[in-house]
Amino acid sequence: MNGYHHLTSAQLAALAAGATDMAALAELGESRVSRHLLLLLPLIRGWVGDEGERDTAVSVLEAVQEADPQVFTWLIGDPMVGAWLSRTSRERTRTGDFLELGNFAAAAALRAGRDCRVTGWAREGRLVIPTMGTAVLGDDASAPVRIDVSGGAVTLIGSSGVGTTLVEGRNWWPLRQLRARWDGLERAVRIEDASPFRGGYHAAPSDRLDDDEAAVWQSRFAKAWSLIGRHLPDRATEIALGLRAVVPLIDSGDGSSRSATARESVGALGASRPTSAEDFAVTIVHEFAHSKLSGVIDIVPLYRPGGTELHRAPWKKDKRPTSGLLQGVFAFQQVADAWRCLAAEPALAEVARAQFTDLRDQVRVGYRSLAASRELTPAGAEFVAVLGAAVDRLFDEPAPRAR
Template identity: 45%
Template sequence: MTIRWHQLTSAQFAGLAGGYGGAGAVAALAHAQLSKHLLLIKFIATAWSGDRTHRDRAVDVLARAQAADPERFARLLTDPLVGAWAARTTRRLRGAARSEVPLDVDCNHLSAVATAAAALTGVDADLVVHASPGGVTLPGLGRALTAEPGHTPLAAIVRRGRVTVERQTGWQVLRELTGSAEREELVVTLDDLDAYRGGHHAPPADRLSDDDLRRWQDAFAAGWSLIARYDRERAGELAAGLRTLVPLARLDAHSARSATIRDAFGAFGLTRPSTPAEFAVMLVHEFQHSKLSGVLDIQPLTDPASTELHFAPWRTDPRPVGGLLQGLYAFLGIGQLWDRLRGAPELAETATRELALAREQVRWGLRSLDGSAALLPAGERFAAGVRAAFATLAARELPGRVVRRAEQDLHGAHQAWQRRNAESLRR
């Protein structure tokens, strides 16, 4: 398995800093994930002190799969949830994370990845995988149903692209959502199976019913239609990099939630949004986090040793500079989308109001960032790009009453934040 260095061109970096970047820059971020995931897998294979036979077989199958079909191999290895597993397991091996799952089971998910790689590339293989609750999940393929309890080792046989798991009772396929509008298409996996799809602030939803799947499809198509019609550049970015949506359990009846895992580029978790505009905003919001995380994989922007804490208008707690930058970038993208959606007659009033609020949030976030000693030189350049993009939004003429309301809301949020965090800020 070969590993390559990656870097962004000056134009790609500048474009991304401005909130967009384009499909080419996003494709570069996505491509870098292959090297990242291979490095993590190499570490796992080296540090894994469990069954060497399982490890050696998995590594051998992965090497043969890469040689047999490099493109399909790369597509699987850049799966966001492969990245989530590899990062989580690496942290466990380094003592930086804990889990109730036996460490050997997490490490041996390498055999499940190898099983999927063999099936996708036409390589024959004999491996041992571990069941998780419900069965054996194979990234990019689905779940082999078994009646075995979690963590049970089971034989997995791959012949001519077909997988058979010991004591298998059935199969659940991964399903997709498709959006098509204005000659722009986006197809994503709706992953309600993978054993490593968790880690958000709400648990992942269980297997969706066919009726739920249809509701997700309708909502996704409507949200995508807004982006494709009114923000074509953003549509191109999403088509180049968004791979997976993880449905989350709805913890209450009134709010939609979404979150991105740092190590799962091109994926995020969400509850099903109730309106097309809400879905469109979620897609842009969370993919902004993926883009910035992808940049950080290639180019550090902040000093990891910094202890600075900042006001972030979208949070009630003081935020480190890295968290502030993530939020700034997300809300810049939200503001840019609402600016475009002002062109939708049915959304013009809402979009104007939301644009005013988003740009005020970015304004206050940039004030917090000003003078930070935690930004590296690349971080200073990135922040300058955010400021320039914000200046474009700030120049939009909006109704005075809408602007004043946004200003009042943010001023009130800042005062409440100061009162809430007065003690911690004095330390």
């Protein structure tokens, strides 16, 4: 178990059962912040490039952390920041990845209302300021760029020495937000369609959405959030706390929806264009379940690393390692339960009952393989036993009829 962060036995059992435990979810978020900080330190110590540029960016971050620790903590915990830190710590050779520290410092200064002058990195003519947006430069070069933040305005100075102030609609793409409200519970989730670190899924991320496409996502998100709020209120509460970004994925063109969660960007989900509001609602529940379990595993090892077992999973053509099967059973148990609840929506009753019936059968098959695994740790065995009780509850009663 992680020596700094801790989940009690009751919290671990609640998470395994699919219950909403806000204290446990807060601990998962704090653990993610610690993980990112641990990745940031070796980046600073193993710096590749001009150490003066590093020290300037670090000074900005230290000033923000001291003056406004909530801003710093929120920013360092962001999924795209985590993806950047994970990639840089893994590769350790790309000067541009290290200079993204300047982009990160500029974001911290902007959010804290401070001025700064740092050196960042533009990739193929675009400079991304994490959680805020993308500057579109006049060429396709990848190069260092000085970032001046003053009074909330941003000016970029490239190798020519000429400054360019960022203006929305001309050379600045602010990150769009998917916004929705249900019964006083409001949710705003970023559309991450420009960050160079938004990949890591089984499908490639799409380029920036045009206005019409963004409007489609907004409409379906608002309807999906309404479904979640009406029929899955506990899920709505936890998703409002933990989901921060959606990464649009390239559409395969076969009419199917794709979605995924990347381990290095927990708190974000990747998805192709949702085919319907109910599809989007279930996708959000599905991928947020993966995020929760990834957070749990960061604190409490549930299976032994390097295992060689392979298991049949009804939702996959190939056999899955214990780690993958655990993720699948945990997430699909919550998806099946979501369809059970959505069957109370008259317009969805028939399709929801069919989805629920099929999925609970698949989850039971997958669970039997998981429970037989010899690679579970003692904590993992306890977690899986509680998860099994949640799977059994799917069979306690037939799918509900429409009201």
